[in-house]
Amino acid sequence: MRRLGRAALAALLVVAVAPTPARASTYDIFGLSARDVAMGNAMTAAATGYAAVYYNPAALTATSQQQIGLGLTLTLPEVYVDRGSADSDRPTVLPPSHFGLALGWMKPVPGVFAGKLALGVGLYLPGDRLVRVQGVDPQRPQFYLYQNLQDKLLIHAAAAVEVTEWLSIGAGVEILADLGGSVALDMNILSGEFEQRNLSVTLDPTAAPIAGIHIRPAEGVAIGLSYRGESALSFHLPIRVSDGEALSLAVDVEQTVLWTPHQLSLGASWTLTDPALTLALDATLAFWSGAPDPSPRLSVDVEGYLLEAFGLAGALDLSTHTAPIAVGFTDTVTARVGAEWQATPWLTLRGGYFYRPTPAPRQTGVTAYLDNDAHVLSLGAGFDFLSPLKEAPTAVRLDLAAQLTLLPRRTALRADAKDPVGDLSHGGHLWTFVMSLSHAY
Amino acid sequence: MSPALAIVVAASLALGSAAGCGGADVDAPETPPPKACKRVDDHLARLHELQATGQLTHLADAVGGRLPDDARRDLLAAVLRLLGGFEEGTFSALAPVLDVLGEADGEGLQPTLGRVLRYVAVDSPAAPYPAALHDLRAILSTCEGAPVLGLLRRALEDDALVDALVAALGEAGGLADALDGLTFEGEDGREALRLLLRNLLVAASGPDFDVRTVIDLLALIVDVEASPWAELAGGLERLLGEEPGKSALRGLLVCVREVDPDVALGPLLYDVLAAGILTLPSDGGAGADGGATTGADTAPYRALLADALGFLEGDAPARRALATVGVELLRDDVAQGVLADLATLLSSEALTDVVEVLVLLATGTCEALP
Numbered sequence: 170m171r172r173l174g175r176a177a178l179a180a181l182l183v184v185a186v187a188p189t190p191a192r193a194s195t196y197d198i199f200g201l202s203a204r205d206v207a208m209g210n211a212m213t214a215a216a217t218g219y220a221a222v223y224y225n226p227a228a229l230t231a232t233s234q235q236q237i238g239l240g241l242t243l244t245l246p247e248v249y250v251d252r253g254s255a256d257s258d259r260p261t262v263l264p265p266s267h268f269g270l271a272l273g274w275m276k277p278v279p280g281v282f283a284g285k286l287a288l289g290v291g292l293y294l295p296g297d298r299l300v301r302v303q304g305v306d307p308q309r310p311q312f313y314l315y316q317n318l319q320d321k322l323l324i325h326a327a328a329a330v331e332v333t334e335w336l337s338i339g340a341g342v343e344i345l346a347d348l349g350g351s352v353a354l355d356m357n358i359l360s361g362e363f364e365q366r367n368l369s370v371t372l373d374p375t376a377a378p379i380a381g382i383h384i385r386p387a388e389g390v391a392i393g394l395s396y397r398g399e400s401a402l403s404f405h406l407p408i409r410v411s412d413g414e415a416l417s418l419a420v421d422v423e424q425t426v427l428w429t430p431h432q433l434s435l436g437a438s439w440t441l442t443d444p445a446l447t448l449a450l451d452a453t454l455a456f457w458s459g460a461p462d463p464s465p466r467l468s469v470d471v472e473g474y475l476l477e478a479f480g481l482a483g484a485l486d487l488s489t490h491t492a493p494i495a496v497g498f499t500d501t502v503t504a505r506v507g508a509e510w511q512a513t514p515w516l517t518l519r520g521g522y523f524y525r526p527t528p529a530p531r532q533t534g535v536t537a538y539l540d541n542d543a544h545v546l547s548l549g550a551g552f553d554f555l556s557p558l559k560e561a562p563t564a565v566r567l568d569l570a571a572q573l574t575l576l577p578r579r580t581a582l583r584a585d586a587k588d589p590v591g592d593l594s595h596g597g598h599l600w601t602f603v604m605s606l607s608h609a610y
Numbered sequence: 611m612s613p614a615l616a617i618v619v620a621a622s623l624a625l626g627s628a629a630g631c632g633g634a635d636v637d638a639p640e641t642p643p644p645k646a647c648k649r650v651d652d653h654l655a656r657l658h659e660l661q662a663t664g665q666l667t668h669l670a671d672a673v674g675g676r677l678p679d680d681a682r683r684d685l686l687a688a689v690l691r692l693l694g695g696f697e698e699g700t701f702s703a704l705a706p707v708l709d710v711l712g713e714a715d716g717e718g719l720q721p722t723l724g725r726v727l728r729y730v731a732v733d734s735p736a737a738p739y740p741a742a743l744h745d746l747r748a749i750l751s752t753c754e755g756a757p758v759l760g761l762l763r764r765a766l767e768d769d770a771l772v773d774a775l776v777a778a779l780g781e782a783g784g785l786a787d788a789l790d791g792l793t794f795e796g797e798d799g800r801e802a803l804r805l806l807l808r809n810l811l812v813a814a815s816g817p818d819f820d821v822r823t824v825i826d827l828l829a830l831i832v833d834v835e836a837s838p839w840a841e842l843a844g845g846l847e848r849l850l851g852e853e854p855g856k857s858a859l860r861g862l863l864v865c866v867r868e869v870d871p872d873v874a875l876g877p878l879l880y881d882v883l884a885a886g887i888l889t890l891p892s893d894g895g896a897g898a899d900g901g902a903t904t905g906a907d908t909a910p911y912r913a914l915l916a917d918a919l920g921f922l923e924g925d926a927p928a929r930r931a932l933a934t935v936g937v938e939l940l941r942d943d944v945a946q947g948v949l950a951d952l953a954t955l956l957s958s959e960a961l962t963d964v965v966e967v968l969v970l971l972a973t974g975t976c977e978a979l980p
Contacts, residue, residue: 357645357649357976358971359648359649359650359653359970359971359976360644360645362647364644412649413649413651414658415650415658474654474657475650475654478657478660478661478666478669479666479669480673480674480675480682481674481682481685481686482674483682484682484685485683
């Protein structure tokens with residue numbers, strides 16, 4: 170098993186030089202806890218504690234203690250878009266700063282399942298809104314990955330089973346919701362009153378699967394394989410205003426937002442005892458080619474016998490459905506490397522790097538969904554404390570991380586000289602700071 | 611449960627009951643009742659019935675199926691611009707005289723127009739006059755519309771001319787007899803009128819053309835010295851004797867001659883005038899107060915029509931939209947059905963209901979009109 174572990178690590182070293190995929194939710198883009206962020210999110214094999222519910226559920230069995238955790242994330246984007254057209258009527262939309270709160274809990278199940286079964290739950294709460302469905306006009310320059318993907322309530326739940334001493338499997342779900350409803354108004358235009366008003370709004374839960382395998386072929390060596398299913402929030406709201414049968418106006422709004430692609434990750438970690446060093450490598454294939462157009466789909470339908478009598482039904486109808494927009498994203502592969510060194514019994518230092526190629530093509534056509542390749546560097550530290558409430562070995566841990574995402578300048582020369590957007594150059598950087606407090610007991 | 615606790619529970623229940631919480635004995639707050647207004651569906655019942663029973667199918671299919679989408683949108687946009695362009699008070703002014711449109715005994719303007727269209731489309735032995743329709747399509751797509759629309763607008767604004775025309779149409783029975791006895795260049799009746807009109811078109815091209823040519827033509831048919839023809843002749847002289855009416859008339863006649871040198875429209879005109887279907891009463895119909903229609907009764911409608919003509923005169927895209935629609939609806943394979951449906955629409959006076967709804971919207975009231 171030890172020979173297998175070394176061979177797997179060697180293979181992953183080759184993969185490590187390959188470009189990294191773009192991620193979608195805040196976990197996908199920046200990471201979950203401070204430890205994960207600091208280690209470049211190379212966590213498929215190296216995840217510990219409640220963070221495993223996201224990176225690899227099977228790794229839940231790697232922790233023997235129950236754990237709860239609390240984290241705070243702050244993202245400060247400093248990105249830019251230089252416009253070739255100064256008087257364009259398509260203003261740029263820049264991503265705002267963002268902060269969020271992460272909560273996590275995991276528990277090895279005791280009793281007859283002791284050492285065999287573990288459960289975990291994770292929750293991410295955006296700081297200013299739980300969910301935002303934002304559809305910016307596709308011709309307005311916007312950073313596709315950073316604009317509102319952090320405005321997403323994330324709920325993860327997972328369970329893992331240790332099948333053998335060296336093999337664990339796990340499965341879980343990411344829970345989101347579809348927003349739907351309808352508005353139906355019947356008005357008397359002559360009296361200026363609504364005679365009937367009916368409205369309903371529903372949140373229909375949806376779930377995307379997460380699954381993983383965790384292999385421990387030798388002491389200190391782990392290999393992980395995980396899959397995260399595609400998820401999205403669908404929004405649909407039909408609105409109908411009518412005055413009997415004479416005239417009616419139906420407006421239908423549909424949108425698919427907060428979309429994350431199918432992702433397949435392979436990782437390996439190697440932990441030494443002297444020095445107390447952990448090296449982690451990761452590769453993730455993300456299927457960005459399935460990315461839908463995030464802009465709203467609208468249709469306006471005016472009907473009624475007042476128009477039908479004169480053959481004018483449909484004359485005022487409008488729809489975006491006849492001109493769907495293909496975003497043309499491509500699948501990507503990302504490799505990551507992270508390292509963790511326990512310098513002293515109470516201090517752990519961490520570092521990581523990954524290169525994320527952009528899935529977005531150069532925006533030379535009609536749309537302006539901007540994205541850049543990203544060089545992501547991170548550093549972090551962990552501080553272990555004794556429990557302030559009672560004597561116990563290493564009961565409380567404070568982890569800090571800082572991540573710098575560098576976006577090299579990218580230029581798009583628009584194909585149409587009369588294009589209202591104009592030529593674009595975009596880039597910049599983002600700072601992310603994470604603080605996590607966890608308690609193992 | 612201990613006795614002390616039981617006492618506390620019982621006392622709490624008793625206190626709550628005594629306090630009389632809850633809304634069982636309280637009436638809901640008063641809110642104003644909804645206005646008792648008829649729905650638009652109730653006002654447009656005639657139109658709805660026509661559409662539901664398929665009596666407008668030819669018209670709807672022609673507009674909905676034959677016209678390109680952009681032509682329909684242009685038409686609707688023109689209608690919306692027209693409605694938005696009316697001066698404030700235009701529709702409100704119709705409120706006191708709305709009944710004038712709904713004439714009694716089918717002798718009003720709408721039913722009369724309906725009879726004319728049905729005669730041209732169906733009832734006449736020569737229906738649907740394919741040659742004339744061909745020339746009408748050519749006129750719509752070729753001739754300059756703005757001067758003619760301006761001419762019609764100025765005609766509507768001339769009260770005396772309108773009154774004389776209405777009176778003249780009220781004597782259509784006598785006109786039919788006069789046409790029957792018409793002789794010109796060795797031809798009688800229908801052919802004679804066609805030749806007269808051809809001569810008019812030829813004269814329009816000459817340097818000495820003026821309105822007297824038209825009046826001299828009229829004199830061959832009726833006594834232009836006697837009322838109401840004398841008043842009509844006077845009105846025509848005012849309208850067409852000077853610029854810009856003179857140029858507008860001449861331009862129209864020259865264009866008509868180019869597209870219709872054989873005057874295929876002549877037999878159609880003869881048949882309509884001679885059929886006795888123009889049965890407008892000489893007083894114009896029932897007045898708003900139950901008596902004869904006066905200029906005051908029709909003034910708001912003429913103002914509305916004049917504004918509409920003025921809009922078309924100045925809005926080239928609207929004219930193009932209407933011309934495009936007109937040409938398509940007058941095509942040989944659909945014209946008969948379209949004209950018959952339009953005849954049905956006018957005869958049912960469903961358009962009166964549409965105007966009534968517009969008046970109610972303009973006045974902001976849903977109360978019954980006087």
